[in-house]
Amino acid sequence: METIYFLIIVAIAIVALSVFFSFFPVMLWISALASGVRIGIITLVAMRLRRVIPSRIVNPLIKATKAGMDLSINQLESHYLAGGNVDRVVNALIAAHRANIQLEFARAAAIDLAGRDVLQAVQMSVNPRVIETPIVSAVAKDGIEVKVIARVTVRANIDRLVGGAGEETIIARVGEGIVTTVGSSGSHKDVLENPDSISQTVLGKGLDAGTAFEILSIDIADVDVGKNIGAYLQTEQAEADKQIAQAKAEERRAMAVAQEQEMKARVVEMKAKVVEAESQVPLAMADALRSGKLGVMDYMNLKNIDADTQMRSTFGKLGGDSSKDGEDA
Known part of the structure; x- marks a missing residue:
């Protein structure tokens, strides 16, 4: 216990x-x-x-x-x-x-x-940090694309850490500076010959303003030549102009076809009116005979003139065929 x-x-x-x-x-x-x-x-x-x-x-x-x-x-x-x-x-x-x-x-x-x-x-x-930018593509005045990779050495600015922009802003500003500098170059050869001009120009723009970092240096790590953007744009413009011209030509052809169809319709309409008018001739002659406006002898003379006209047309056709046969012989 x-x-x-x-x-x-x-x-x-x-x-x-x-x-x-x-x-x-x-x-x-x-x-x-x-x-x-x-x-x-x-x-x-x-x-x-x-x-x-x-x-x-x-x-x-x-x-x-x-x-x-x-x-x-x-x-x-x-x-x-x-x-x-x-x-x-x-x-x-x-x-x-x-x-x-x-x-x-x-x-x-x-x-x-x-x-x-x-x-x-x-x-x-x-201990400053090195930030490497992605490939920045820029085009010089001669239309040649230049691809640039830069390394940015930054040091933290403790006084601006609260409210200051981060690394993404530094990369974006450096990329913008590279595009502006290359775009103002007369030729891509100038950029290839002196890549330091890019870093000096970009560094002088004060890109670290409002950020939490202080840019110590900007070094160009790699410069490559890309596409001929100027030639590509000219080719695209020529292709667009060709398509526009083809569209206008097709429009004109369609209008011509429509006009041709309209003319054919008018010819058919006129032929129909002629046939209709010719069909009214016998009726008019019969009415003239009944009313006494046309005598029998007048009618016979008219028939003779018509027969004579048809005979002459036949002789004309036969004469044309004979001349063709003679030329063939």
């Missing part, structure tokens, strides 16, 4: 110690005191009550103190509660302090809360 009581007491003691050490991080407090960081145990317990992990605050504070920096625990805790990365901010401050870069905690915290990697920015300020 006494053994059971003893085990229960031991279990209660273990649970009590676990609860105690979970709310009272004694080991972390001892580590802070050993590192020269003066912090009370009640402060650590208050962090627990504010749902702040004490190690996320105390360990960066220990690093900052060892690096000779004067940071307060309230600053770190406020940044943590705001959703920032305290450890990364402290590492960036230490790196900036070692590199003699003026960086205050408030600015570093603002950069971190803005979504930028403040430690990477400090490292880029010390």
Whole structure:
């Protein structure tokens, strides 16, 4: 029975110690005191009550103190509660302090809360980064395409990290500068002979204005000759002109065919009217005979004239055929 009581007491003691050490991080407090960081145990317990992990605050504070920096625990805790990365901010401050870069905690915290990697920015300020642009296609005045690849050496500008444009803007501006410079060249040979003129012209445009970087240099890595864009455009224009001319010719042909069909329709209509008029002649003559306007002798003379006319037409045709036979002989 006494053994059971003893085990229960031991279990209660273990649970009590676990609860105690979970709310009272004694080991972390001892580590802070050993590192020269003066912090009370009640402060650590208050962090627990504010749902702040004490190690996320105390360990960066220990690093900052060892690096000779004067940071307060309230600053770190406020940044943590705001959703920032305290450890990364402290590492960036230490790196900036070692590199003699003026960086205050408030600015570093603002950069971190803005979504930028403040430690990477400090490292880029010390060690500049090289950005390689994709192939930029530009056309000189002679119509020849030139393909350029540039390497841009940039250094982070900590003062403009908040609100400054990123790498995409740098690449876009450099590409625009290359296109403008090549486009103003009289010949693609000038670009091939002196590619440094591109980098010097582009670098003098101040392309890093409003960005989070400072452009140190722009180097042309590769220059290639592409298509003859001028000849291609002329060929396309000639093809378009040919298609327009063909369309106009087809339109004129269609109009001519329509006019021909209209003339044929008119001829048919006129023939129909002639046939209709000829069909009325016998009726008119019969009516004239009945009414006495035309005598029998007049009618006979008319028939004789008609027969004589037909005979002469027949003789004419026979004479034409005879002459053709003579020529053939």
